[in-house]
Amino acid sequence: MKKKIAVPVKEGILDGHFGHCSHFALLDVMDNTIVAEDLVAAPPHEPGLLPPFLADLGVTDVIAGGMGNQAIQIFNKHNVNVFVGAPQMGAKELVTGFLNESLSFTANYCDH
Template identity: 70%
Template sequence: MNKKIAIPVKEGVLDSHFGHCSHFALIEVEGKEIIAEELVEAPPHVPGKLPPFLANLGVTDVLAGGMGARAIEIFNANNVNVFVGAPALQAKELVTGFLNETIEFNANCCNH
Protein backbone atom coordinates (compact mmCIF):
# COMPACT_ATOMS: atom_id res chain seq x y z
CA MET A 1 0.00 0.00 0.00
CA ASN A 2 1.32 3.44 -0.91
CA LYS A 3 1.37 6.16 1.71
CA LYS A 4 2.52 9.75 1.91
CA ILE A 5 3.58 10.50 5.47
CA ALA A 6 4.01 14.03 6.84
CA ILE A 7 6.26 14.81 9.79
CA PRO A 8 6.50 18.33 11.28
CA VAL A 9 10.21 19.07 11.47
CA LYS A 10 12.74 21.62 12.63
CA GLU A 11 16.24 21.08 11.29
CA GLY A 12 15.26 17.60 10.11
CA VAL A 13 14.07 16.34 13.51
CA LEU A 14 10.47 15.93 14.64
CA ASP A 15 9.17 19.25 15.96
CA SER A 16 6.99 18.37 18.94
CA HIS A 17 4.75 21.40 18.43
CA PHE A 18 2.91 20.46 15.24
CA GLY A 19 1.17 23.78 14.59
CA HIS A 20 4.32 25.88 14.79
CA CYS A 21 6.83 23.78 12.83
CA SER A 22 8.90 25.45 10.12
CA HIS A 23 8.68 22.60 7.60
CA PHE A 24 7.09 19.27 6.86
CA ALA A 25 9.05 16.27 5.68
CA LEU A 26 6.84 14.44 3.19
CA ILE A 27 7.94 10.85 2.77
CA GLU A 28 6.33 8.57 0.21
CA VAL A 29 6.38 4.85 0.89
CA GLU A 30 5.45 1.77 -1.04
CA GLY A 31 4.93 -1.15 1.32
CA LYS A 32 7.76 -0.65 3.81
CA GLU A 33 10.15 1.04 1.38
CA ILE A 34 10.76 4.80 1.20
CA ILE A 35 10.52 5.81 -2.45
CA ALA A 36 10.61 9.62 -2.26
CA GLU A 37 11.31 12.45 0.18
CA GLU A 38 10.44 16.13 0.02
CA LEU A 39 10.72 19.06 2.40
CA VAL A 40 7.98 21.70 2.20
CA GLU A 41 7.73 24.97 4.06
CA ALA A 42 4.81 25.13 6.46
CA PRO A 43 2.28 27.90 5.87
CA PRO A 44 1.82 30.50 8.62
CA HIS A 45 0.08 29.09 11.69
CA VAL A 46 -3.65 29.63 11.42
CA PRO A 47 -5.90 27.26 13.37
CA GLY A 48 -7.51 24.71 11.04
CA LYS A 49 -5.30 25.51 8.03
CA LEU A 50 -2.66 22.75 8.23
CA PRO A 51 -4.94 19.68 7.90
CA PRO A 52 -6.43 20.69 4.51
CA PHE A 53 -3.02 22.02 3.36
CA LEU A 54 -1.41 18.60 3.94
CA ALA A 55 -4.44 16.66 2.66
CA ASN A 56 -4.27 18.64 -0.59
CA LEU A 57 -0.63 17.53 -0.94
CA GLY A 58 -1.81 13.91 -0.89
CA VAL A 59 -0.77 13.13 2.68
CA THR A 60 -2.32 9.92 4.04
CA ASP A 61 -0.71 9.85 7.49
CA VAL A 62 0.80 12.33 9.96
CA LEU A 63 3.34 11.41 12.63
CA ALA A 64 3.51 14.06 15.35
CA GLY A 65 4.67 14.60 18.89
CA GLY A 66 1.53 16.43 19.90
CA MET A 67 -1.54 17.88 18.27
CA GLY A 68 -4.76 19.53 19.39
CA ALA A 69 -8.01 17.60 19.30
CA ARG A 70 -9.58 19.93 16.72
CA ALA A 71 -6.67 19.44 14.28
CA ILE A 72 -7.01 15.67 14.66
CA GLU A 73 -10.74 15.93 13.90
CA ILE A 74 -10.07 17.99 10.77
CA PHE A 75 -7.40 15.53 9.57
CA ASN A 76 -9.78 12.62 10.10
CA ALA A 77 -12.50 14.46 8.17
CA ASN A 78 -9.97 14.75 5.31
CA ASN A 79 -9.19 10.99 5.45
CA VAL A 80 -5.74 11.51 6.99
CA ASN A 81 -4.61 9.21 9.81
CA VAL A 82 -2.90 10.88 12.78
CA PHE A 83 -0.38 9.24 15.11
CA VAL A 84 0.68 11.36 18.10
CA GLY A 85 3.25 10.82 20.81
CA ALA A 86 6.06 10.17 18.33
CA PRO A 87 9.64 10.37 19.63
CA ALA A 88 11.97 13.19 18.51
CA LEU A 89 13.89 11.46 15.72
CA GLN A 90 15.07 12.36 12.22
CA ALA A 91 12.07 12.18 9.86
CA LYS A 92 13.35 9.24 7.80
CA GLU A 93 14.27 7.30 10.95
CA LEU A 94 10.82 7.98 12.40
CA VAL A 95 9.06 6.73 9.26
CA THR A 96 11.22 3.61 9.10
CA GLY A 97 10.42 2.83 12.73
CA PHE A 98 6.73 3.50 12.11
CA LEU A 99 6.63 1.16 9.11
CA ASN A 100 8.56 -1.58 10.90
CA GLU A 101 6.60 -1.07 14.15
CA THR A 102 9.84 -0.62 16.11
CA ILE A 103 9.07 2.74 17.71
CA GLU A 104 6.63 3.49 20.48
CA PHE A 105 4.07 6.26 20.33
CA ASN A 106 3.42 7.74 23.78
CA ALA A 107 0.79 10.17 25.02
CA ASN A 108 -0.20 13.21 22.98
CA CYS A 109 2.02 15.98 24.33
CA CYS A 110 -0.42 18.71 23.26
CA ASN A 111 -3.02 19.72 25.82
CA HIS A 112 -4.86 22.48 23.97
Protein backbone atom coordinates in the same frame (compact mmCIF):
# COMPACT_ATOMS: atom_id res chain seq x y z
CA MET B 1 0.23 -0.04 -0.53
CA LYS B 2 1.03 3.60 -1.30
CA LYS B 3 1.25 6.23 1.46
CA LYS B 4 2.53 9.76 1.90
CA ILE B 5 3.60 10.42 5.48
CA ALA B 6 4.10 13.93 6.85
CA VAL B 7 6.36 14.72 9.80
CA PRO B 8 6.57 18.26 11.23
CA VAL B 9 10.27 19.11 11.46
CA LYS B 10 12.67 21.78 12.57
CA GLU B 11 16.25 21.37 11.37
CA GLY B 12 15.46 17.79 10.28
CA ILE B 13 14.20 16.62 13.69
CA LEU B 14 10.57 16.13 14.76
CA ASP B 15 9.20 19.46 15.96
CA GLY B 16 7.22 18.81 19.13
CA HIS B 17 4.77 21.62 18.44
CA PHE B 18 2.97 20.52 15.30
CA GLY B 19 1.15 23.76 14.53
CA HIS B 20 4.26 25.91 14.70
CA CYS B 21 6.78 23.80 12.77
CA SER B 22 8.86 25.45 10.06
CA HIS B 23 8.69 22.55 7.58
CA PHE B 24 7.11 19.21 6.86
CA ALA B 25 9.12 16.23 5.71
CA LEU B 26 6.94 14.35 3.22
CA LEU B 27 7.95 10.75 2.66
CA ASP B 28 6.40 8.69 -0.13
CA VAL B 29 6.04 5.03 0.75
CA MET B 30 5.36 2.14 -1.59
CA ASP B 31 4.94 -1.37 -0.17
CA ASN B 32 6.50 -0.34 3.18
CA THR B 33 9.59 1.16 1.51
CA ILE B 34 10.43 4.86 1.43
CA VAL B 35 10.74 5.76 -2.25
CA ALA B 36 10.95 9.57 -2.09
CA GLU B 37 11.47 12.34 0.42
CA ASP B 38 10.65 16.04 0.14
CA LEU B 39 10.77 19.05 2.44
CA VAL B 40 7.94 21.58 2.24
CA ALA B 41 7.73 24.91 4.06
CA ALA B 42 4.80 25.11 6.43
CA PRO B 43 2.30 27.91 5.88
CA PRO B 44 1.86 30.48 8.66
CA HIS B 45 0.07 29.07 11.71
CA GLU B 46 -3.67 29.48 11.40
CA PRO B 47 -6.15 27.22 13.22
CA GLY B 48 -7.61 24.61 10.88
CA LEU B 49 -5.28 25.38 7.96
CA LEU B 50 -2.75 22.54 8.16
CA PRO B 51 -5.10 19.55 7.73
CA PRO B 52 -6.45 20.65 4.33
CA PHE B 53 -3.00 21.95 3.30
CA LEU B 54 -1.41 18.54 3.89
CA ALA B 55 -4.40 16.59 2.54
CA ASP B 56 -4.16 18.61 -0.70
CA LEU B 57 -0.52 17.47 -0.97
CA GLY B 58 -1.71 13.85 -0.89
CA VAL B 59 -0.72 13.11 2.70
CA THR B 60 -2.32 9.93 4.06
CA ASP B 61 -0.69 9.81 7.50
CA VAL B 62 0.88 12.26 9.96
CA ILE B 63 3.40 11.35 12.63
CA ALA B 64 3.62 14.02 15.34
CA GLY B 65 4.74 14.59 18.88
CA GLY B 66 1.69 16.45 20.06
CA MET B 67 -1.41 17.82 18.40
CA GLY B 68 -4.64 19.37 19.59
CA ASN B 69 -7.79 17.26 19.43
CA GLN B 70 -9.52 19.68 17.07
CA ALA B 71 -6.68 19.34 14.54
CA ILE B 72 -6.86 15.54 14.80
CA GLN B 73 -10.59 15.65 14.09
CA ILE B 74 -10.07 17.90 11.05
CA PHE B 75 -7.37 15.55 9.72
CA ASN B 76 -9.74 12.61 10.16
CA LYS B 77 -12.42 14.46 8.17
CA HIS B 78 -9.83 14.73 5.37
CA ASN B 79 -9.15 10.97 5.59
CA VAL B 80 -5.68 11.52 7.06
CA ASN B 81 -4.55 9.22 9.90
CA VAL B 82 -2.77 10.89 12.82
CA PHE B 83 -0.25 9.22 15.12
CA VAL B 84 0.85 11.32 18.12
CA GLY B 85 3.36 10.83 20.88
CA ALA B 86 6.32 10.19 18.57
CA PRO B 87 9.83 10.70 19.97
CA GLN B 88 12.07 13.53 18.73
CA MET B 89 14.07 11.87 15.96
CA GLY B 90 14.78 12.46 12.29
CA ALA B 91 11.82 12.15 9.92
CA LYS B 92 13.22 9.24 7.93
CA GLU B 93 14.09 7.36 11.12
CA LEU B 94 10.55 7.94 12.46
CA VAL B 95 8.89 6.72 9.27
CA THR B 96 11.16 3.68 9.06
CA GLY B 97 10.29 2.77 12.65
CA PHE B 98 6.61 3.35 11.93
CA LEU B 99 6.71 1.10 8.87
CA ASN B 100 8.53 -1.77 10.58
CA GLU B 101 6.40 -1.32 13.74
CA SER B 102 9.38 -0.66 16.02
CA LEU B 103 8.44 2.96 16.77
CA SER B 104 7.01 3.52 20.26
CA PHE B 105 4.40 6.22 20.69
CA THR B 106 3.78 7.84 24.08
CA ALA B 107 0.91 10.06 25.15
CA ASN B 108 -0.12 13.07 23.09
CA TYR B 109 1.69 15.90 24.86
CA CYS B 110 -0.33 18.74 23.37
CA ASP B 111 -3.06 19.93 25.73
CA HIS B 112 -4.88 22.49 23.56
